[in-house]
Amino acid sequence: MTLQEKKAAVIEDFSMYDEWLDKYEYLIELGKNLEPFPDEKKTDDRLIKGCQSRVWLDVREDKGKLYFSADSDAVITKGIISLLVSVYSGESAEEIAEDDFAFLESIGLRENLSPTRAGGLVSMVDTIRTLAKNGR
Amino acid sequence: MDVNELRKLFPILSIKSAGRDIVYLDNAATSQRPVQVSDKILEINNFCNANIHRAVHSLASAATGQYEAARKAVAEFIGAGAEREIVFTSGTTASVNLVAFCFGEKFVGNGDEIIVPEAEHHSNLVPWQMLCERKGAILRVLKVLDNGELDLDGLERLISDRTRLIAAAHVSNVLGIVNPVGEIIRIAHSRGVPVLIDGAQGIVHEKVDVQALDCDFYAFSGHKMFASTGTGVLYGKKRWLDSLPPFMGGGEMIGSVSFSGTTYADAPYKFEAGTQNISGVPTFVPAISMTKLCREDASLSQNLVNIRDFVLETLLQDDRIRLFGVPRETSAKIPLFSFAVNGAHHEDLALILDKMGIAVRSGQMCAEPLMDRFGVTGMLRASFAAYNTMEEAEYFIKSLDRAIKMLI
């Protein structure tokens, strides 16, 4: 799937849920699909600042594409970061750096999460962008 | 007064969240405002706005009258000996910083010591750390016991001949326990050490008489006790306020100004530099009436006691929940509950409760050292006010159970 296709699929998945509690249930399920993130990688330099919960993000490069892995101690946050990981893994650094991340608004994440959480989301997006621009 | 009558005075309580009247349980962060307070702000802005203490025109004297009436009301409210002992600030944080700076400048030097409990809000901790850094002084920490009470026995040992001040909360914003401040002050004074009480939470729930208490300073915010945001009080004993240097310079805090030297006004004015919160401070008058009503009305105060007992008992019986701040005497507990849920993150719980229409606080609650003390990264806090109902408390408990089941 291309990046655009992946984003369209996410928007479609979320359109099935009207109720916010159902969206949260879905995010919690998504979080469970994340690849295990080894404890030794949970270091401060991989911690995303600006989130109420702890979120770790790591990236590796393979044949010009970036692959993200992540974890969080809060399950809704973990769902959100898993969404980002699955959408942006396998894309090139240039494409990620230039992306507008607007699909997060289409699924209502940015507006419906509390300001601290929205702040957390912004930090997650910023970190992914920065990693794409500068590498680790 | 019936709680539902009281609720009518707080228009915000009928805004909708998740399709129902919002259940506001973040009162320890800030209370809601009754119409009397909003009306007072409007009254000042529409009919009585002028800079105070400065001009001779009648509008200025009306505005000054409103402002000084608030000083009188606050002095009476906390039993101060004189209106001069009341300094208006922007809040508890500003009040504590004022003392940390002014008292620190005059009375704290290299190797001196300040004592704070482990449970303090950052606002009653960081200013003292900054002072210690500035002066080469040492911050000593009074321990909190496992049930959240202060280790009072440890206080005697902690006080040395270098102790210059003890700064402690009347009620911790996390533990919700009324600390034995009278006892702390007695012990401190027996060793010649003055005491500042952080009354941000205490002023809301406890009757305060600063003279009976004999505290040297008492700091609190308006916004947690129904008054306008950006208002606060520092009570200080006259002899302390007189002996401290001013805090900020400028405006009406002066006696006379010239390039060869400037003199300062007497307390409290020497601490009120610049244009004051002209529309906010007068709201102390209706806010104090409201605080007294909530405390003194038999039906309203009983309602809050019933809520406290119900929530306390329910949370204690739930073995998924670790409640912090369980005093030996239940009467020492205010209706504020901070807890962790085994296997569920406080932030997830708060997000889910929000979607059920309930506003609670999650996180470190500006008390990071206390989080470390109890080995948690954060807590969930529900804090009740007089306008909360038993139905809301029951709905909170039911919703919490549902949220926990979604997560574990």
Ligand SMILES: Cc1ncc(COP(=O)(O)O)c(C=O)c1O
């Ligand atoms: C115990 C305590 N101290 C200090 C503060 C700081 O108050 P403010 O933010 O109004 O300055 C608060 C409230 O946040 C508090 O609960």
